[in-house]
Structure formats: C-alpha cells, structure tokens
Amino acid sequence: MKxxxxxxxxxxxxxxxxxxxxxxxxxxxxxxxxxxxxxxSLLLATVLVIFLVEMSGRYAAVSGKALPDAIRExxxxxxxxxxxxxxxxxxxxxxxxxxxxxxxxxxxxxGLPVPLLAPVVGILVWxxxxxxxxxxxxxxxSVLGFLTLAFVVAVVVHHPxxxxxxxxxxxxxxxxxxxxxxxxxxxxxxxxxxxxxxYFYSSGAVEDRWDKxxxxxxxxxxxxxxxxxxxxxxxxxxxxxxxxxxxxIRVDDYHQAALMLTDAFPFWGFxxxxxxxxxxxxxxxxxxxxxMAYATAQTFGWTWGEDLEPREDARFxxxxxxxxxxxxxxxxxxxxPFKLTLLTMVISAAALPFVAIPFLxxxxxxxxxxxxxxGWISNTVTxxxxxxSVVLAAVSVPLTxxxxx
Amino acid sequence: MRTVASRLxxxxxxxxxxxxxxxxxxxxxxxxxxxxxxxxxASWLATLRMTSEKWAANSAPSRFVRSTAQAADDSFEQAxxxxxxxxxxxxxxxxxxxxxxxxxxxxxQLRRAAVADDRAAAxxxxxxxxALQAELAALRKANEEPTS
Numbered sequence: 041m042k043x044x045x046x047x048x049x050x051x052x053x054x055x056x057x058x059x060x061x062x063x064x065x066x067x068x069x070x071x072x073x074x075x076x077x078x079x080x081s082l083l084l085a086t087v088l089v090i091f092l093v094e095m096s097g098r099y100a101a102v103s104g105k106a107l108p109d110a111i112r113e114x115x116x117x118x119x120x121x122x123x124x125x126x127x128x129x130x131x132x133x134x135x136x137x138x139x140x141x142x143x144x145x146x147x148x149x150x151g152l153p154v155p156l157l158a159p160v161v162g163i164l165v166w167x168x169x170x171x172x173x174x175x176x177x178x179x180x181x182s183v184l185g186f187l188t189l190a191f192v193v194a195v196v197v198h199h200p201x202x203x204x205x206x207x208x209x210x211x212x213x214x215x216x217x218x219x220x221x222x223x224x225x226x227x228x229x230x231x232x233x234x235x236x237x238x239y240f241y242s243s244g245a246v247e248d249r250w251d252k253x254x255x256x257x258x259x260x261x262x263x264x265x266x267x268x269x270x271x272x273x274x275x276x277x278x279x280x281x282x283x284x285x286x287x288x289i290r291v292d293d294y295h296q297a298a299l300m301l302t303d304a305f306p307f308w309g310f311x312x313x314x315x316x317x318x319x320x321x322x323x324x325x326x327x328x329x330x331x332m333a334y335a336t337a338q339t340f341g342w343t344w345g346e347d348l349e350p351r352e353d354a355r356f357x358x359x360x361x362x363x364x365x366x367x368x369x370x371x372x373x374x375x376x377p378f379k380l381t382l383l384t385m386v387i388s389a390a391a392l393p394f395v396a397i398p399f400l401x402x403x404x405x406x407x408x409x410x411x412x413x414x415g416w417i418s419n420t421v422t423x424x425x426x427x428x429s430v431v432l433a434a435v436s437v438p439l440t441x442x443x444x445x
Numbered sequence: 446m447r448t449v450a451s452r453l454x455x456x457x458x459x460x461x462x463x464x465x466x467x468x469x470x471x472x473x474x475x476x477x478x479x480x481x482x483x484x485x486x487a488s489w490l491a492t493l494r495m496t497s498e499k500w501a502a503n504s505a506p507s508r509f510v511r512s513t514a515q516a517a518d519d520s521f522e523q524a525x526x527x528x529x530x531x532x533x534x535x536x537x538x539x540x541x542x543x544x545x546x547x548x549x550x551x552x553x554q555l556r557r558a559a560v561a562d563d564r565a566a567a568x569x570x571x572x573x574x575x576a577l578q579a580e581l582a583a584l585r586k587a588n589e590e591p592t593s
Binding site: 147148150151287288289290292293295296298299302306307309310 | 484485487488489490491492494495496499502503504505506508509511512513516517520578
C-alpha cells in the first residue's frame with residue numbers, strides 16, 4: 041500500500057515537475073509558429089527523458105547514491121569539476137528563467153512591473169526552501185502543478201484536427217523559416233531534458249530512502265509521471281496551434297501567449313494561464329534551487345538534505361540562497377524572462393553531453409548495480425541520447441544566431 | 446574517457462567555427478532586411494487585435510492591455526527605426542515605414558483607451574488593427590514575389 045502511495049505521489053511529482061517555464065515557452069512558440077509540426081520533437085524528448093529519469097531513479101534506489109555523488113565517486117573530482125561548473129551556470133540561468141516566469145505570472149495578475157516583483161518572488165522561493173521539508177515541497181508543488189491540466193481541458197474544448205495532430209508526431213521538414221524551426225526543436229529538447237530534473241529526482245530518491253524494492257515504483261513514476269507531464273506540454277502546443285497560429289501571432293514575448301486559454305475559457309482563461317504559469321514556475325524554481333544545492337553538496341562531499349535543519353547543513357542552504365539571490369538579480373536588472381528562457385533552453389541542450397555520457401558509464405557499472413545494470417534497450421537509448429546531445433551541442437549556438445528571436 | 450571527451454570538444458568547436466564562417470558569408474539584401482523587420486510587426490498587430498477583442502469581451506483586464514500595448518510599441522519603434530536607417534530603396538521603404546508609424550499610433554490609441562478603462566473603444570481599435578494587418582500582409586506579399 042505504501043508503495044502505491046509512493047507511486048501516486050511520484051506520478052504527481054512527475055506531472056508537476058515536468059512542465060515548467062521552458063516547456064511553456066517552447067510549446068507556445070512551436071504551436072504558434074509551426075502549428076502541430078514540431079510535436080515530434082516533444083515526443084522524442086519525452087521518450088528520452090523517461091529513460092533517463094528511470095535510470096537516475098534506479099541508480100539511486102540500488103546504490104543509495106544520487107547522480108552527482110556517484111559521478112564524483114566513480115570518476116573523481118577533477119573529471120567532474122568542469123561539467124559541474126557548466127551545469128551550475130545552467131542551474132542559475134534556469135532558476136532565473138523560472139523566477140522570471142513567476143514574476144510575469146504575478147505581473148499579469150497585478151500589473152506591477154516584472155523587475156519590481158523579482159525580490160518578492162526570490163524571497164518567497166527562498167522561504168519555501170528554508171522553512172519546509174522535502175515531502176511538503178514535493179507534494180504541494182505537485183498537487184498545485186495539476187492546474188496546468190487546464191491546457192489539456194482546452195484541447196478537448198477546441199476539438200483540434202486529429203489527423204493534422206497525428207501527422208505532427210512524425211518528423212518532417214519545415215515549410216518555412218527552417219532556422220527557426222530547428223532552433224525551436226532544439227529548445228524543446230533542451231527544455232524537456234533539463235539537467236536539474238535528473239539531479240533533483242535521484243537526490244529526492246535518496247531523501248525518500250528508496251532501496252532496491254523501489255525499482256518497479258521508479259519505473260512506474262518515470263513512465264506515467266513523465267508521460268502525463270509531456271501530455272500537458274503537447275496540449276500547450278496544440279492550444280497555441282489552434283488559437284495563436286491562425287491569427288498570425290508568433291510568440292516572442294509572454295504577452296503574446298497570455299491569451300491562449302481565453303478562447304476555451306472566455307472568462308477564466310486569462311487568470312487560469314497566469315495561475316498555471318505561476319504554479320508551474322514556482323514548483324520548478326524550488327526544484328532547481330534544491331537541485332543546485334544537492335549537486336554542489338554532493339560534489340564537495342558536504343552534508344545535505346532538505347529535511348535537515350539549516351544549522352545542520354549550512355553550506356547546502358548557503359548554495360540555494362546564493363543561487364536564488366543571483367537569479368533574482370538577473371530579473372531585477374531587467375533581463376527579459378522570455379529571452380532568458382529560450383537562451384537557457386538552448387544552452388541546456390548544448391550541455392547535454394555532460395549529462396548523458398556519465399549515464400552511459402554509471403548505468404553499466406556491474407559492481408554497483410549488479411542485476412540492475414542497463415539492458416540493451418536502455419543502453420541503445422542512452423547511446424542515442426549521447427549522439428543526439430553531441431549533435432545538439434554542435435548546432436545549438438549557430439542556430440541561436442540565425443534562428444533565435 | 447578524457448580522450449573521448451577532448452575529441453568531442455574539438456569536434457564541437459570545429460562545427461561552431463564552420464557554422465560561424467557560413468553565417469558570416471550569408472548576406473541579406475536591404476529589402477530582405479526590411480521584410481524581416483516587418484515579421485514581428487505583423488505578429489504584434491495580430492496580438493494587439495486579439496487583445497482588443499478579448500478586452501471588449503471582458504476576457505482580459507485593462508492592465509494587461511496596457512502592458513501588452515507597451516511591449517508592442519517597443520517592437521514597432523524598433524521596426525520604425527530600422528526602416529528609417531535601412532538601405533532599401535525609398536519606393537520600398539516608405540510604405541513599410543508608414544505602416545509601422547500607423548501601427549504605433551493605433552497601439553498608443555489602445556493604450557490610452559486602456560488607461561481610461563474605455564472598453565467601448567476596443568472594437569473600433571481592433572478594426573483599425575485588422576486593416577493595418579491586411580495592409581502589411583499585402584505589402585509583404587508584393588515585395589516577396591519578385592524574389593520567390
């Protein structure tokens with residue numbers, strides 16, 4: 041019974057954790073500019089993220105170690121120091137994008153300028169991390185994350201052309217703006233395969249004291265949770281395709297996406313969008329802040345744990361405090377949250393080799409994982425992720441130059 | 446492991462360098478630059494039109510209309526400036542410049558109506574924005590045809 045509860049909670053976490061500002065921005069942009077044509081990239085990224093999340097949870101359940109901890113232990117600090125610095129930089133940018141998303145959601149409701157809201161939001165995120173336990177954070181943000189299902193309901197209301205939607209699931213070449221098409225495709229992959237997701241998930245498994253008995257639960261959470269999360273992102277693409285594209289609206293700013301639910305829900309659509317955006321970003325901001333602290337503490341071998349009192353793991357708390365402060369300053373100094381989000385997603389995609397290659401090596405460590413090492417399917421997918429990540433790393437920056445908004 | 450990583454690193458930088466060389470070799474004619482600057486204007490005109498219609502239908506608050514008009518104005522201003530500074534021939538440039546200026550004027554009209562909370566003005570402004578959208582679309586099509 042306890043494991044069923046864990047599965048249910050894990051699925052909720054998956055749904056809540058999957059859909060964040062990166063998914064919202066890239067989905068809205070994809071649907072508005074290319075209707076259903078980029079759905080394939082979301083599906084591809086979803087399959088890959090399911091495998092990677094499953095592996096990170098399996099490793100944690102069997103070895104009792106989270107990913108950064110395992111990478112440092114297996115390959116040494118010197119090997120991990122470079123990727124760690126790059127991934128920390130990405131963590132700060134993602135946190136800035138999430139804080140910017142919360143600020144924009146509040147801006148929609150209050151009309152106050154986004155930079156002015158940044159300190160309030162920064163303090164809110166920090167207080168959540170400082171005062172609450174891991175399970176409270178996990179469960180509350182996950183349940184609130186269900187508000188993003190408004191996008192799925194909107195799809196039902198709109199009755200999109202199913203044949204066109206299905207056709208979008210198959211990769212195809214763009215009919216116009218090829219650079220922008222590939223730029224958004226890369227951004228979608230970067231948004232779904234966000235490094236923080238794996239570090240947060242595996243560290244969360246250690247916080248929840250998973251053991252080998254949780255391997256099955258982990259598989260269920262990965263498939264159902266990530267699958268449902270992806271469903272919300274797919275719904276956002278479809279809603280943007282049905283509402284924004286026919287009007288000729290291209291999403292280069294969050295203002296251009298804010299009315300996408302008002303055709304389905306004329307009175308509540310605007311508020312629903314603001315609340316869904318705010319809640320999704322708040323959940324993600326908390327996860328990114330924790331992930332940054334987990335990765336840093338595990339890299340340097342410090343005491344860590346969200347359930348510990350701040351005085352027991354002061355350096356762990358200092359890391360998320362500093363990360364929140366820097367990210368808040370980015371928004372306070374007037375950086376456009378939308379542009380920051382897209383740039384961050386592309387940089388995330390470029391940094392994927394640092395995430396994917398250790399997976400391949402760790403998951404084949406027979407000494408630690410024994411009968412739980414990767415099978416040929418998981419290894420094939422991981423090799424695919426590694427190859428894809430190298431290609432993405434090579435093309436992401438040039439695509440930003442020619443396809444970015 | 447380190448050798449593989451360093452080889453990947455070399456390949457990545459080589460691809461980046463190639464792409465940068467390729468990009469630097471690509472040049473656009475002044476007319477193409479002008480057409481490109483019209484793309485965000487068309488998108489913002491559509492956004493403002495939808496915003497006006499939703500405001501009229503009580504689906505969006507006045508404060509959102511104000512901030513959207515502000516964001517759109519930034520884009521229109523940029524396009525107007527680009528058109529002024531651009532090297533396209535005056536015969537091509539002037540009609541675009543006029544539409545960009547008219548777009549700014551319609552945007553300001555919407556912003557002022559939102560400040561005054563005058564929802565009755567929303568639909569006439571939406572019609573003005575629709576006319577500008579159609580005019581810009583026709584102009585873009587006319588200037589795209591010879592190159593296609």
